[in-house]
């Protein structure tokens with residue numbers, strides 16, 4: 001077992017940094033989140049089933065999100081959200097299923113409340129060549145009014161994992177595409193080595209962004225939520 005430091009993330013409501021394993025419990029207790037929920041209940045929205053989803057890259061789980069999704073929203077809405085925050089490079093195909101390859105597609109037109117239930121897990125796959133695989137765990141559901149005007153609310157997100165520079169081991173902020181394409185190495189570089197690194201064939205190093213798709217296909221970020 002490696003003694004890798006547990007991934008950490010930021011609660012969108014209070015801004016606190018919490019270990020991955022404690023975020024679910026934190027969100028249930030977070031006073032700032034409770035205040036947002038209470039305010040929404042006083043507002044004009046319609047009560048419906050809201051799902052608490054934990055979303056993570058299926059590879060290492062270093063990239064993760066806690067989302068609250070309206071039961072009336074379709075899987076297509078979640079697909080578009082994941083593309084915006086993590087995945088979109090060249091408009092590849094994507095699919096939801098229970099177990100990934102070999103298990104049947106769940107149509108994008110299905111509503112969350114038709115397929116989600118606490119305890120269920122789903123796999124989202126983006127790009128059927130260089131596939132990004134995302135695991136979606138339905139942690140819980142509640143009856144309430146949505147806390148935002150959007151179908152999905154971002155409740156928490158991982159802090160970017162520290163990636164060491166391939167030349168000196170200090171924290172990297174850049175990625176050399178030539179290292180990736182020509183040498184098959186994840187060419188992470190610190191500020192200093194981004195300027196002295198010899199590879200220029202594929203242009204200047206790209207900024208590292210908070211996405212599990214970095215280094216795959218033509219992905220360039222920006223890894224920002226759509227709303």
Ligand SMILES: [Zn+2]
Nearest residue numbers: 011013014030
């Ligand atoms: Zn909080």
Ligand SMILES: [Zn+2]
Nearest residue numbers: 089090217218
């Ligand atoms: Zn692509």
Ligand SMILES: [Zn+2]
Nearest residue numbers: 165168190193
């Ligand atoms: Zn360096």
Ligand SMILES: [Zn+2]
Nearest residue numbers: 176179187199
């Ligand atoms: Zn390089």
